[in-house]
Amino acid sequence: GQNIDQPTEMTATxxxxxxxxxxxxxxxxxxxxxxxxxxxxxxxxxxxxxxxGLEEKGRxxxxxxxxxxxxxxxxxxxxxxxxASYLCAVKDSNYQLIWGAGTKLIIKP
Amino acid sequence: xxxxxxxxxxxxxxxxxxxxLSCEQNLNHDAMYWYRQDPGQGLRLIYYSQIVNDFQKxxxxxxxxxxxxxxxxxxxxxxxxxKNPTAFYLCASSTLADTDTQYFGPGTRLTVL
Numbered sequence: 001g002q003n004i005d006q007p008t009e010m011t012a013t014x015x016x017x018x019x020x021x022x023x024x025x026x027x028x029x030x031x032x033x034x035x036x037x038x039x040x041x042x043x044x045x046x047x048x049x050x051x052x053g054l055e056e057k058g059r060x061x062x063x064x065x066x067x068x069x070x071x072x073x074x075x076x077x078x079x080x081x082x083x084a085s086y087l088c089a090v091k092d093s094n095y096q097l098i099w100g101a102g103t104k105l106i107i108k109p
Numbered sequence: 110x111x112x113x114x115x116x117x118x119x120x121x122x123x124x125x126x127x128x129x130l131s132c133e134q135n136l137n138h139d140a141m142y143w144y145r146q147d148p149g150q151g152l153r154l155i156y157y158s159q160i161v162n163d164f165q166k167x168x169x170x171x172x173x174x175x176x177x178x179x180x181x182x183x184x185x186x187x188x189x190x191x192k193n194p195t196a197f198y199l200c201a202s203s204t205l206a207d208t209d210t211q212y213f214g215p216g217t218r219l220t221v222l
Contacts, residue, residue, distance in 0.1 A: 004151060008149070033209070040216070040218070041215060041216065042113075042199060042213035042214055042215050043152075043213050045210060045211075048209060048210075087151070087152070089151070095208065097152075097211075098151070099151030099152040099153070100151050101149050
């Protein structure tokens with residue numbers, strides 16, 4: 001079966017750095033996505049990785065290792081507004097998106 | 110402003126009633142999607158459409174129906190056959206050239222009493 005695993009919840013302190021991991025087992029791979037979703041709102045696109053390595057975009061970076069079926073989202077200089085759920089999704093060999101359950105990130109002052 | 114709208118934000122229905130959730134986009138996107146989101150689970154695809162008057166079942170289409178009479182609109186009907194309809198429903202759209210980047214509407218939270 002196809003599976004995306006993420007921690008259910010994480011807590012971090014304002015101004016710090018946090019790494020949210022995602023591991024996947026899917027039938028084929030055509031890219032990995034990270035989305036941010038505030039409670040009761042729509043997911044918004046953060047990043048896309050299809051090749052191994054690190055993609056940096058401001059305070060957010062995303063890393064991919066296809067051989068390990070592993071990705072992480074790195075958030076730096078955390079702000080209170082970063083409190084949200086972070087969703088990992090993989091596009092499989094049929095170009096269908098398989099979604100993880102999301103990681104709820106709680107930022108404390 | 111271009112975007113996707115879903116209405117209403119919150120919807121309550123009695124068990125056994127059909128209910129239709131609206132989704133409208135003015136992004137000129139060809140592809141539209143309906144997802145269901147439940148606590149502790151990833152988004153699950155219900156239906157998607159890549160062209161007017163055509164749509165495909167997703168992973169959990171049973172108990173749902175859709176129509177695509179206009180490019181801008183992709184309403185979802187939750188029928189009485191859907192066993193557990195209470196959920197957060199998200200509509201999304203994308204271009205056909207870039208289905209990787211999906212733009213989501215604000216969602217409708219449906220509660221069946």
